[in-house]
Amino acid sequence: xxxxxxxPPGATIVEDAPPTEAGGGRRRRDPAPRTKMPPGRWFREIxxxxxxxxxxxxxxxxxxxxxVSASLNPLGNVVTSTMIPRSxxxxxxxxxxxxxxxxxxxxxxxxxxxxxxxxxxxxxTFAAYAFSRFRFKGRxxxxxxxxxIQMFPQFLAAVALYxxxxxxxxVIPAVGLDTLPGYILMMCGxxxxxxxxxxxFFDSIPMSLDEAAMIDGASHVQVFFRxxxxxxxxxxxxxxLLVFVGVMGEFLMASIFLRDEGNxxxxxxxxxxxxxxxxxxxxxxxxxxxxxAIPVVLLFLYLQKFIVGGITAGGVKG
Amino acid sequence: MADLQTSDPSTDTEPRRRFTQPGRDGVPALLxxxxxxxxxxxTAIALSPALVGNGSWFFLGAIWVVAAxxxxxxxxxxxxxxxxxxPGTLMLALFVVYPIALTAKTSFTNYGDGTxxxxxxxxxxxxxxxxxxxxxxxxxxxxxxxxxxxxxxxFTYFLVPQDDPESVFEGTADGLEEDPSGVTLDNGRVTAxxxxxxxxxxxxxxxxxxxxxxxxxxDDDTFIVRxxxxxxxxxxxxxxxxxxxxxxxxxxxxTVYTVAKQGDREYFVxxxxxxxSDQSWTANVGTRNYExxxxxxxxxxxxxxxxxxxxxxxxxSVVGTFLLGLLFAxxxxxxxxxxxxxxxxxxxxxxxIPGFISLLLWSSFYNRDFGLINDLTGLDVNWFGGATTxxxxxxxxNLWMGFPYMFLVSTGALQAIPEDLREAATIDGAGGFAGFxxxxxxxxxxxxxxLLVATFAFNFNNFGAIYLLTGGGPxxxxxxxxxxxxxxxxYLYRLxxxxxxxxxGFASAVSVVLxxxxxxxxxLQFRATRSLEDVN
Numbered sequence: 001x002x003x004x005x006x007x008p009p010g011a012t013i014v015e016d017a018p019p020t021e022a023g024g025g026r027r028r029r030d031p032a033p034r035t036k037m038p039p040g041r042w043f044r045e046i047x048x049x050x051x052x053x054x055x056x057x058x059x060x061x062x063x064x065x066x067x068v069s070a071s072l073n074p075l076g077n078v079v080t081s082t083m084i085p086r087s088x089x090x091x092x093x094x095x096x097x098x099x100x101x102x103x104x105x106x107x108x109x110x111x112x113x114x115x116x117x118x119x120x121x122x123x124x125t126f127a128a129y130a131f132s133r134f135r136f137k138g139r140x141x142x143x144x145x146x147x148x149i150q151m152f153p154q155f156l157a158a159v160a161l162y163x164x165x166x167x168x169x170x171v172i173p174a175v176g177l178d179t180l181p182g183y184i185l186m187m188c189g190x191x192x193x194x195x196x197x198x199x200x201f202f203d204s205i206p207m208s209l210d211e212a213a214m215i216d217g218a219s220h221v222q223v224f225f226r227x228x229x230x231x232x233x234x235x236x237x238x239x240x241l242l243v244f245v246g247v248m249g250e251f252l253m254a255s256i257f258l259r260d261e262g263n264x265x266x267x268x269x270x271x272x273x274x275x276x277x278x279x280x281x282x283x284x285x286x287x288x289x290x291x292x293a294i295p296v297v298l299l300f301l302y303l304q305k306f307i308v309g310g311i312t313a314g315g316v317k318g
Numbered sequence: 319m320a321d322l323q324t325s326d327p328s329t330d331t332e333p334r335r336r337f338t339q340p341g342r343d344g345v346p347a348l349l350x351x352x353x354x355x356x357x358x359x360x361t362a363i364a365l366s367p368a369l370v371g372n373g374s375w376f377f378l379g380a381i382w383v384v385a386a387x388x389x390x391x392x393x394x395x396x397x398x399x400x401x402x403x404x405p406g407t408l409m410l411a412l413f414v415v416y417p418i419a420l421t422a423k424t425s426f427t428n429y430g431d432g433t434x435x436x437x438x439x440x441x442x443x444x445x446x447x448x449x450x451x452x453x454x455x456x457x458x459x460x461x462x463x464x465x466x467x468x469x470x471x472x473f474t475y476f477l478v479p480q481d482d483p484e485s486v487f488e489g490t491a492d493g494l495e496e497d498p499s500g501v502t503l504d505n506g507r508v509t510a511x512x513x514x515x516x517x518x519x520x521x522x523x524x525x526x527x528x529x530x531x532x533x534x535x536x537d538d539d540t541f542i543v544r545x546x547x548x549x550x551x552x553x554x555x556x557x558x559x560x561x562x563x564x565x566x567x568x569x570x571x572x573t574v575y576t577v578a579k580q581g582d583r584e585y586f587v588x589x590x591x592x593x594x595s596d597q598s599w600t601a602n603v604g605t606r607n608y609e610x611x612x613x614x615x616x617x618x619x620x621x622x623x624x625x626x627x628x629x630x631x632x633x634x635s636v637v638g639t640f641l642l643g644l645l646f647a648x649x650x651x652x653x654x655x656x657x658x659x660x661x662x663x664x665x666x667x668x669x670x671i672p673g674f675i676s677l678l679l680w681s682s683f684y685n686r687d688f689g690l691i692n693d694l695t696g697l698d699v700n701w702f703g704g705a706t707t708x709x710x711x712x713x714x715x716n717l718w719m720g721f722p723y724m725f726l727v728s729t730g731a732l733q734a735i736p737e738d739l740r741e742a743a744t745i746d747g748a749g750g751f752a753g754f755x756x757x758x759x760x761x762x763x764x765x766x767x768x769l770l771v772a773t774f775a776f777n778f779n780n781f782g783a784i785y786l787l788t789g790g791g792p793x794x795x796x797x798x799x800x801x802x803x804x805x806x807x808x809y810l811y812r813l814x815x816x817x818x819x820x821x822x823g824f825a826s827a828v829s830v831v832l833x834x835x836x837x838x839x840x841x842l843q844f845r846a847t848r849s850l851e852d853v854n
Binding site: 045046048049050052053056057059060061062063064066067081082083119122123124126127129130134136139142146147148149151152153154155156157158159160161163164167168169170171172173178185186188189190191192195219220221224245248249251252266267270271274278279282285286289292293296297299300301304307 | 347365368369372374377398399400401402403405406407409410412413414415416417418420421424465466467472645646649650652654655661662663664665666667668669670671672673674675676678679680681682683685688690693694718721722726772775776779781782785786807810814822825826829832833836837840841844
């Protein structure tokens with residue numbers, strides 16, 4: 001087996017210990033002891049990196065800056081919105097909360113996200129456990145099939161799903177079309193979405209841990225919930241976040257499934273807002289976007305060191 | 319690992335049997351199990367009558383198969399892996415694989431606007447719509463109710479005969495039932511029914527198209543149809559369907575309508591070919607939809623053109639974001655660069671913002687007169703006005719949305735490459751770019767290749783990026799169905815749900831073709847990267 005071992009997420013990330021002096025402090029890179037670099041050399045080796053870095057940050061952030069600026073712009077239209085905020089007003093925010101069912105959208109989105117994240121993590125972890133710890137017939141085939149099936153967007157079968165949930169709704173109205181539970185159920189079709197990532201992490205947890213626990217008399221269920229699940233926390237955090245962002249931004253199926261105003265999610269609700277008047281509702285839309293994005297961004301920043309390792313570990317293994 | 323293994327004699331002597339002797343589940347686990355299986359079987363039992371009543375045989379079968387699988391998996395001590403695989407696999411089978419199969423099945427029909435019903439229902443509707451009133455036909459006070467949605471039904475008529483205001487009938491397309499339960503009768507009119515919502519006048523007129531199709535059959539070959547919003551009458555149809563001859567005869571003019579094929583649909587037509595109604599019905603058309611994709615010159619040109627752009631779009635999106643992400647990752651991966659953490663935190667921000675927000679925001683950037691892009695660059699480009707500029711706009715946006723992911727991936731992969739390899743390369747004289755090209759990049763590619771393939775597959779069907787940004791446009795007057803930035807999936811969406819009439823059967827065929835294309839492309843790429851050989 002010529003497998004390239006990936007880093008256990010979080011473990012191999014080079015932490016930025018503050019260097020004690022410029023250019024020093026990294027023995028492995030600079031074997032020769034050295035004093036302060038001359039500016040010319042500093043720029044050739046490090047300075048240009050900052051230059052590129054700053055350009056990269058500008059490229060990454062100018063739309064964000066525009067979004068913030070537009071949300072604070074009391075006129076709230078395309079014409080008067082600029083990159084740098086020129087005026088500060090929370091009009092758009094109050095307007096969004098007072099005149100739009102923003103709270104309902106937010107609540108719906110959170111409900112959907114929590115349910116889907118929970119189901120997807122649980123089922124994916126179960127399946128990853130089986131794929132990582134057992135050897136059974138059809139294992140390899142199952143893993144490959146999973147990979148291929150996941151490449152097909154569920155949206156391609158939108159018509160079939162629509163018809164299917166119409167029929168389900170005739171029998172159980174609570175999970176039919178235009179209901180949150182129905183939408184959640186449909187989204188759970190992707191509940192094996194994180195198997196590969198989690199399996200990659202699983203493979204890096206030594207099997208001897210499970211065995212030791214079993215010798216001590218633990219059942220499979222106990223091993224899974226008491227020994228393994230706590231160890232999986234970093235990758236679960238990463239997957240949870242990825243699923244969360246994915247579900248939060250899911251627009252297409254929501255626009256087909258959820259028609260009633262009270263059932264809309266943030267994605268369909270905010271889309272309706274800006275679609276009604278692309279130019280003049282920009283401010284309100286931006287305010288809603290900021291309020292949607294802030295919690296996600298904070299979580300992202302909090303978990304970022306896991307994310308770097310997590311995504312790559314999944315890639316290495318898969 | 320080695321010392322661990324020797325200290326554990328069981329793995330040394332019987333490596334194959336290490337999972338055969340786990341401890342037993344405790345009482346709580348058993349209780350949970352019993353409770354869970356009880357709920358599953360209970361749900362199946364509880365739903366069965368409704369499913370039988372509705373004639374949903376497929377779902378009846380499905381729900382019992384699911385229950386059986388769950389019981390078989392969890393009630394026995396066998397097939398341990400299955401216990402962990404079944405929940406997710408069931409979800410996948412029900413809500414991904416089955417819809418794919420259903421799509422494939424629909425692709426062999428002409429299902430769509432005007433052909434949504436089966437033939438029998440269509441005939442009933444045509445006959446029902448010809449019901450005419452005679453001088454002595456009974457009149458009813460009508461109350462329209464629904465136990466579903468007031469806009470889409472299903473609708474039920476509650477009828478009170480005007481010459482007998484004490485009795486009540488419940489009528490649906492299935493027939494008439496006397497004395498329904500839970501009815502509140504007030505002044506010769508039903509005003510409330512348990513479990514039903516009564517429609518008001520506004521709702522009735524909103525649903526009038528659906529209500530016009532309802533004809534309640536009575537025992538003596540007559541039908542009750544709606545007459546305005548609050549009354550109904552009973553009458554005989556002037557059209558009569560002859561099942562054996564498969565014809566409809568108009569009894570007033572003695573015209574006989576026979577089934578004839580027009581286009582890919584069948585209609586009842588008279589001798590001159592005039593349709594009795596524009597309603598057709600779902601019929602199997604075999605491989606016609608597929609033949610149409612292959613042979614219809616308009617579609618073939620569109621398809622080919624869109625396919626090329628689709629591949630270009632997906633390829634450039636992957637290559638562009640990868641190169642940009644990799645550039646930033648390499649630049650910032652030097653440990654001597656201070657503030658790496660801050661750079662990293664800022665550079666992944668675009669990835670943390672939900673996609674629909676970014677796309678809608680960027681679509682406002684391309685506004686010709688006030689958009690940010692023209693504003694910042696001083697250009698006066700009508701971005702969404704021409705196909706080429708719109709394509710560039712789509713690519714720029716996707717570059718912004720996608721590079722943080724590639725940056726993360728590349729950063730992780732770079733850090734996984736052992737330091738000594740690079741040092742060895744430097745010692746051998748391969749410094750700088752040569753070292754990167756010959757050592758770092760190939761190693762990095764091993765790690766990243768599967769993710770690139772997955773990203774390609776994702777972008778190949780990245781409906782959102784097109785739909786929310788340009789809507790597939792710009793369109794030319796001579797071809798309103800295929801826009802300048804359309805990719806296959808957005809083209810398909812327009813075919814299936816667009817304004818030009820819903821052609822679901824045909825769209826399903828396009829879906830299937832798209833399934834196959836995506837799968838083949840992904841499989842080819844995986845083969846090329848050989849990453850699948852590492853599945854373990």
